[in-house]
Each structure stands twice: as C-alpha cells, then as structure tokens.
Amino acid sequence: MLKSISRTLLGAAFVGGAFMPHAFAETSINALFMAQAAYSEADVRAMTEAFSKANPDIKVNLEFVPYEGLHDKTVLAQGSGGYDVVLFDVIWPAEYASNNVLVDVSARITEEMKKGVLPGAWTTVTYDGKSYGMPWILDTKYLFYNKEILEKAGIKSPPKTWDELAEQAKIIKDKGLLATPISWSWSQAEAAICDYTTLVSAYGGDFIKDGKPAFQSGGGLDALNYMVTSYSSGLTNPNSKEFLEEDVRKVFQNGEAAFALNWTYMYNMANDPKDSKVAGKVGVVPAPGVAGKSEVSAVNGSMGLGITTASKHPEEAWKFITFMTSQQTQNQYAKLSLPIWASSYDDPEVTKGQEELIAAAKLGLAAMYPRPTTPKYQELSTALQQAIQESLLGQAKPEDALKSAAENSGL
Amino acid sequence: MERRSLAFTIFIHAAALLLAVVILAPVLWLFVMSISPTADLSAKPLRWWPAEVDFSRYALLLSSVENSAGAAFTASLWNSLKIAGMATIAAIALAIPAGWAVSRTPQVGWSLSMVIATYMLPPVALAVPLYMGLAYFGMLNNIFGLALVYLTILAPFTTWLMKSGFDAIPREIEASAMIDGASLFQTLRIITLPLAAPVVATSALFALLLAWDEFFYALLFTSDLRAKTLTVAIADLAGGRVSDYGLIATAGVLAALPPVLIGLVMQRALISGLTSGGVKG
C-alpha cells in the first residue's frame, strides 16, 4: 500500500516535472486581476478569449486574487518577473512609481485615447505627470436603496444628504421594516477607507495638506463622527464592521438592507432574479452630500492596467491592455463596470436597461474624490483603518483615534 | 476490567456522544455546505440539509476547461501534489543516512539537535532573505523552489523519526552482517532498511501532511498557476470576495480529502509516529 503510494507520488512528481509549461512558438504573458467587484472573473476570461482569438500568437495566462492580496502579490512577484500586466488601484501608482514597479507608458498613449477617455479616469493612472497604465475600471461608490422598503415606509424619494439618509433609515427602523437598515463595508480593510473617503468628500475634508495629515479635524473628523453615530444609533447593520463589498451585496440582495453603499457592479447583480431576492426593486443614486457643503459625494475607486518593469514582453502586454480598455470591449461588458470612454455614456448599447445607473454615474463620476496620493499610502491606510474600527467599537473617541492615525501614518 | 456503576456507564456514553458531535459537526457542515444550493446557505432560518442536493460545484472545480476557475483549482491541486511529493521524497532521502548516522554515532547528535532547533524559527524570520535568494536563482513562483524550502521544514522531522526508528534496531544485527563481508551500504540496504520500513512509511506520511498544510511560504513565493498551491488557492477563495459559500466549502472538502483519507487509513502508523518521539522525550 505504502510502496504504491510513494511510487505513485514519485511518478507524479517526475511526470509533473517533465510537463512544466514550456515556451511555445507563441508569446505567453501573465496577467494579474482581482476576483472581486467590477468585471466578474467570467467577464475577464471572456474578454481575454476574444483577445486571444484576435491575436493567436499571444497567450494570456490569467491569475485572480482577492483585492486584499493584489498589492502584495504584485510587489512580491517582481522578484520572479511573474506578471506582465497587473491591475492596480488608484492609490498605488505613487508607490509603484517610486519603487519602480510599473513602466511609464506616457509615450504609448495615443491622441485618440487622450481625447476619448474621461479626464477623471486619467487621474487613476497618473503620478507626477506620468502615466503608468491605462484606466480600466471607472468606479465609485453609489447609494443603493431597496425601492420596496422605501415605498412601504412612505418615503417618496431617496436621500439627497447624509442627514436625510439617517432620518429615512430611522423611519424604516421605527416602522419595524428592518432592524438595521444601512449596510456598509467597514471591515478592517481598504473597503472601509473607501466608505470613509466618500463621507470625507461630502463634508469637504482633506486627507493631506502641505504634506501633513489633515484628516484629524474638519471634514475628516465629521466623516468619522457620522459613521460612529450611524453605527451606535443602530441605524447601521452592526455586522458592517466585518463586511467587505460582497457581504454588503449579499445582505442587500437578501432584502435585509434598505440602503447600502457599494460599487457599480452591485446594480446589475442585485437586479438578477437568479441570485437576488430584490431584483427589480434596486434603486441607485449618487452617494448623498452635506447641506451647504456638497450636492453629492464620491470616492475615486477606479483601477488601471499597467505593465510591470519585470515584464519581458512589454509590447504584447500593451497590446493586451489596449484591447481590454478599448471602447468596443468596454461597451460590450458594461453591466458590471462602466466604460472609461466619454461617448459611451450616450451610446444606447451601453445605457439600455441601466438608465438609472448611468444617471447616477454621470453625477457620481464627476464628483470623484481621491484618496491621498503618497508612496506611503499603505501605512496611512492601515493607520486609518485602525482608527475607524477603534472609533466604531467605542475603544477611542474619533478625534483621538484620528490623531494617533496621523502620528502612525508615516507622513 | 473494573466494574462500573450504571450511572458511570451512562456518563461515559453521554460524554463519548458529545465528543463525537464536537468532532463531526463542523466537518459534516463543511460537506453539507458544499452540496447546498446558494439560496439555502443564505436562508433564515438556516436550512441544515439542502432541499435538493447539488454536486455541481465539484464538477465546476474539477473541470479542466482552459482558463476557467476549475482549471485554476486543479492546477493548484497538482502543484500541491508535486511539491509535497518531491519534498517528501527528498526529506526521506536525507533522513535515512542522517538518522542512521546519529543513531549509531551519538557524538554527532548535537548537530541533529541544531537542525531540529530550526523548528523554533518563525518562517517570517527567514522569509525576506529566502525571497531575495529564490528571486536571484529564478526560483520564485516555481515548484522546485517551494519544494526546496519545504524540504527544510520536513527534513528535521523525518530525520528525528528515522533516528528513533534506527535506535530500535539492534546494532548486533548489522555487525554480524558486516562480519560476513557485507559493505556498509549493503548492510543498510539489505538488513537495516527493511527493518526500518514502517518508520520510513510513518515519516513519509508525516512529511506529506506537513507539506500539504503549508501556507505562509506558498503565499509569499508563488504567484500563479505555475506554482500556486492548494492552501493559497483556498485562502484566495475565502478572501471575502466569493459570495458562494458552497464553492468555498467544496474547495475545502477537496483539499481536505487526501490528508483525511491518509489519516483514517494510516492511523496506526501516524499515532506510533506521534508517540515514538514523545514517549522517549
């Protein structure tokens, strides 16, 4: 028995060794994506298949990791020349540029791209005047609401301000429709920073002023105070503090949230009767504003595709990136993530069936507020995540928590 | 056998039942999740047994359609098998001579103690230079590179177990063979190794299970299908982004199957291995 086991293993090891993927005549490139919000894994695979059909000499190997692993994987793979194309979040170009992770592709960007792509999208890939890739996912957090619950509560229109959101949630709670009407993604992760940034933009706050942290007072503090009040008043689902975006979607789809802050992708997923109990009842508006300060609020949650400095096939990698970010591809897959191209928003092929989302996007995308651009973003974000969670859990007062976050931010 | 009161007998059976439930419930639940439709898993109140048993996720994960989620999973399954297999074979190959040497020549035993002491090192203490070293030799994201690193986790254990095994084989047997003119290697091959075969088997099983379980180095040193192991693939699935809990559970069942089967079938060998080190202190 044992002998046969070890013989099988020995065989497996050697056979495996012999069949290691080796180079064919074609060029093979590796691309890193995330298994998460925005384009689904299935969409990315389908796009890639279309690319391979058009370019039979280029083989693209896809790799998907959770968003939480995307940054570390990209950096770690530099040592092995692992990836040619990587998906990167809007917050990383600063660090990637200073650590020489991504190739400066400014020279490759054509006039047509420059003119056609929305200006807001370009901020995703630009650092210090240079472009480190092409924007691909143009995304911000919207306020989703359950039309049926709002109707039952006698609420005519979704909230325009964050205070209104709290009032409406209170009505829903008091009428016994839902115990905790609002869901957020406040897990100790980047997701919490995105929700926080949305509020910071509503309250007109600043993350950094003159190179020094500025979120400890003014809008930054107001934003956190809003979160804490919403949490402690019982209007927010207390489990939000361990939710990521997919948990929020699950709760919303199950009809257990009247309001939820989430990315574009939730609109069509929550409207799919196969998986969702609230299909047809999904409303979406830009995240609200604050009276006297802002009309709407939005975080820049866009992401881009770039070529790593470790890539041995930058030409093929760029070809793949241009295909993935082309207007044709993006229009075709515009259900989970909206195109970066300005004219797409008036294209009936794109807008059909999701007019409400497009309307919200026009306002939201124009208001996108950036998270701070600094090579030390990871440290700043980690410190802020801790501050947010400590405040929510009542371990520290928001002002104290933000003060210590400023001290630990590495800035 | 001592005589027991009825109350005590009932108590023992109740306790045994409790222990069985504690051990089995989580494992069974993992399996139930893997065959439940998605809707059942987010139902309130929760359904403990699916209305309709659904094995489709197994087919999905084990499918080999190119560039599919299934292909990614099966690739990591193969990687885990290859890496664990190679590391185990190498660990046994190093352990047999080293274990014999320490058993027969206690003067060199301190070096084995040093080797075993490396177990105390947290992997994070070695990770940065190892990462840079593997990068230098082009062995990042490579099954051979990872197997080499695993070898250093397995070899101290296998050597220790082999040494205990050889200790139990009297030197006189070897000595008489040598007197008959056999060389050292002949003696080892013909006399000692067959006697130590059960220990070799136990050591190999332990090594396999250890390698199969490893996560930290695999997380750092692999990046895609060429070397990514099963543990990393599962952690990726469980990272909070896959909303189908059943799929996560299915991956868990498939990853657990090989070690659990080995554990159940080879129980006797494993327990003797667990205790041989322990009892002798």
Place this chain on the structure above:
Amino acid sequence: MSGSWMTTRAWLLMLPLLAVMISVIGWPLVDTVRLSFTDARLVGTEGSFVGLDNYARMLSGANFQRTLVTTTWFAVISVAAEMVLGVLAALLLNQQFYGRTVLRALMILPWALPTVVNATLWRLIYNPEYGALNAALTQAGLLDAYRSWLGEPNTALAALIVADCWKNFPLVALIALAALQAVPRDITAASMVDGAGPIARFRFVILPYLVGPLLVALVLRTIEAFKVFDIIWVMTRGGPANSTRTLSILVYQEAFSFQRAGSGASLALIVTLLVTVLAVAYAALVRKAAGSAS
C-alpha cells in the same frame, strides 16, 4: 573500526542534510540579522547601516507591545485548553464504550484537516449574517439576535482560539491516549485495592506516565501558537481594530505590505528570540520531568 573513522563517516552521512539546512535556513538567518541593522526595502534599495535603530523603534512602538500581549493570550489560552481537553478526551477514549474504535479513528479528522481549510470552515461558521453558529444558537433559543463573532474585539480572539483548539486538541488526545495505554493494568488495580479515589489515582498513578509525552506536546504546541499566522490570516487578518493581530502578522505587514525589509527583519528576530527563550525554558522542564519519571 576506529572511533574517529566512525565519526567521520557519520559526518559524511549527515552532510546532505546539513548542507541543505545551512544553505536554506542558516544563510537566510544570518542575512536576516544583517538586514535588521539596515533600512533596506523589499524591492529597490539595498539599504544602509542604521545600527540598532530598527530594534529601538520596534521595541518601543505601541504596536509591538500590544501584539505581544495578543500573541501571548492566544498561545497561553489555546494551548492550555488543548492540553486539558486533550487529556479529558484521552481518559474518555481509554474507557470501555460502544463505538470506541470508531471514535478513536475520528479523532484524526480535525488534525488531518489542513489549517487553511479549518480556518475557512470556521470563518463560514462564524459568519455574522448566514453562519451556522448564529443559526444554531438562535434556533436553540440560546441567543436572541445574530452576533458578529469575528467583528467584536471581545469575541474575535476567543472565536479564533476555539477554531484552533478544535483542530489541535485531538492531537493531544491521541498522544495522551497512547501514553495511557502504556500504564500497566496491575498498577491501577493495585492502587484501587489501596483505596485511592479517582482523583488521587489520576494524580499519583496515571499522571506520571502522561507527563513526559504531554510536555513534548506542550512545547511543540506553544512554539506553534507563538508563531501563528495561517489561521489568523484567513479568518480576521488581525482585525477588528487589530485585536487579533499576532507577531507573525505584524512582521508580515512591516516587511511585505510596507516593504520595510530592515525593520521587518529586526522584528522577526525579536520574535525568534522570544520563542527560543520559551523553548529553552520548556526543554529544561522536559529534562527535569524525564529525570523524575525514570
């Protein structure tokens, strides 16, 4: 055959093992020591010598102290619980009852389950909205509302410890059971004739047989608990509000997320030192116990 030839031959036979260990463990360890005195980053700069700066900064940081406390709690409680539960389970499995063989075989299940699978499983069980634990407790009437087990600092660490214990106490049980089976039956019988009660019998007759193997298990489990990474990485990543962040997670963050290889290395060495001190103290205990047992 001369003794010196025997020793030389032994060294030759040890050579492959030692070569591998020195090149794949020894050299990186030395290099970690070197790195810990520099401000090297993971990619890019080689870094320059900064003396003991890294150590001073890491040791004085609030992060380190808090993480050390968390790690110690995790290690002490989970290992203690595993020992107690393991011995109790072993005593039970040493009794006569229906299905004993099956139950003994089942004990191997949690231990054979890969750590990452175990963590994933428990993460699903603890899910605040759809988890089995919330469902079971509410359906049994023990809980009136669903709870966020991994989202509250006062339950998150406990929830992790339960998951860790469930996987590891069966191992202790199997080791203890093997030791129990080695207790000669006439000794227990004799002690019963002497009129010793069950507790006295355990303390004076059975325990001496258990001490040696259990101490070894204790040492191994404590070292592992101190190094814990996998289960926490998969279940909480150190949250909520860093209440489950252990030393290994902190080192990972410093060296890999923030890419500060230098200070990460110094932190890793501090952890290594702690584990070593612990292990040496334990080893002394084991030796003492072994001495008194024989």
